Amino acid sequence: xxxxxxxxxxxxxxxxxxxxxxxxxxxxxxxxxxxxxxxxxxxxxxxxxxxxxxxxxxxxxxxxxxxxxxxxxxxxxxxxxxxxxxxxxxxxxxxxxxxxxxxxxxxxxxxxxxxxxxxxxxxxxxxxxxxxxxxxxxxxxxxxxxxxxxxxxxxxxxxxxxxxxxxxxxxxxxxxxxxxxxxxxxxxxxxxxxxxxxxxxxxxxxxxxxxxxxxxxxxxxxxxxxxxxxxxxxxxxxxxxxxxxxxxxxxxxxxxxxxxxxxxxxxxxxxxxxxxxxxxxxxxxxxxxxxxxxxxxxxxxxxxxxxxxx
Numbered sequence: 001x002x003x004x005x006x007x008x009x010x011x012x013x014x015x016x017x018x019x020x021x022x023x024x025x026x027x028x029x030x031x032x033x034x035x036x037x038x039x040x041x042x043x044x045x046x047x048x049x050x051x052x053x054x055x056x057x058x059x060x061x062x063x064x065x066x067x068x069x070x071x072x073x074x075x076x077x078x079x080x081x082x083x084x085x086x087x088x089x090x091x092x093x094x095x096x097x098x099x100x101x102x103x104x105x106x107x108x109x110x111x112x113x114x115x116x117x118x119x120x121x122x123x124x125x126x127x128x129x130x131x132x133x134x135x136x137x138x139x140x141x142x143x144x145x146x147x148x149x150x151x152x153x154x155x156x157x158x159x160x161x162x163x164x165x166x167x168x169x170x171x172x173x174x175x176x177x178x179x180x181x182x183x184x185x186x187x188x189x190x191x192x193x194x195x196x197x198x199x200x201x202x203x204x205x206x207x208x209x210x211x212x213x214x215x216x217x218x219x220x221x222x223x224x225x226x227x228x229x230x231x232x233x234x235x236x237x238x239x240x241x242x243x244x245x246x247x248x249x250x251x252x253x254x255x256x257x258x259x260x261x262x263x264x265x266x267x268x269x270x271x272x273x274x275x276x277x278x279x280x281x282x283x284x285x286x287x288x289x290x291x292x293x294x295x296x297x298x299x300x301x302x303x304x305x306x307x308x309x310x
Contacts, residue, residue, distance in 0.1 A: 001038040006104045008032035009097040009151040022218040023225040024160035026151040034088030034101045050085035060139040070112040093190025095278025099140035100148025142194040181292040184284040186303035191282030244273040254280030271298040
């Protein structure tokens with residue numbers, strides 16, 4: 001048995017901000033995917049590890065209020081006995097939604113009275129899904145917005161207008177001949193999300209940090225979302241530069257030390273602008289450039305992956 005595929009995601013804008021009601025824009029990233037699988041053969045070491053994680057996750061699901069979501073426990077228990085596991089190419093700890101894809105797959109297979117992607121997805125239904133996914137994904141991160149599993153489940157771009165207003169959206173068509181690009185920079189090592197999110201929540205208790213988030217970070221993030229969706233790329237790169245500066249100044253622990261000089265070089269040369277991909281701390285770093293060829297030269301020797309041409 002192999003279940004349907006659920007894709008990775010990239011949060012283009014909204015990291016940390018969506019926890020505090022900023023806009024966010026998340027897109028599926030079909031380069032990586034995963035599915036629940038039952039094998040007729042003995043599991044290898046990685047598959048066995050994945051099975052144990054699915055088993056732990058299923059035990060956690062018992063703690064979720066049945067008024068929020070109910071699961072088919074007979075089906076879950078039978079699958080656990082058959083050593084079900086998550087067969088995934090999504091790198092873990094890289095900020096592209098490995099846990100979100102697993103949450104989406106488990107909801108799709110086991111949730112009773114589930115909201116399906118085929119029905120009319122009103123804001124109320126999307127909010128309900130987001131709430132369910134936030135509670136499910138808290139097993140992995142301690143605190144979750146629910147946006148990652150939602151993106152993976154729907155396999156559509158998701159626009160988060162605020163905590164209580166989300167919608168599926170269209171994004172400008174890719175222009176494969178365009179000079180501009182969104183890309184991933186591989187830091188070469190994974191990280192855990194929960195410590196980064198916990199650090200952010202601690203920092204929010206600091207008045208100056210909290211004021212910066214409310215007065216600068218959220219408004220700049222919102223402008224980036226609006227510029228990108230509107231195809232207003234000139235303003236977008238101006239706001240991206242501001243965002244990159246804000247992150248460098250205020251989120252230093254989330255930027256790996258060996259990439260801090262590279263981060264600053266992008267701001268100084270305007271060849272590219274870097275930002276966090278998810279919670280930061282390692283994994284992928286997200287980049288934007290108006291000249292992909294120039295950015296490649298500046299970042300020569302680093303592992304880069306284009307996500308979107310425009």
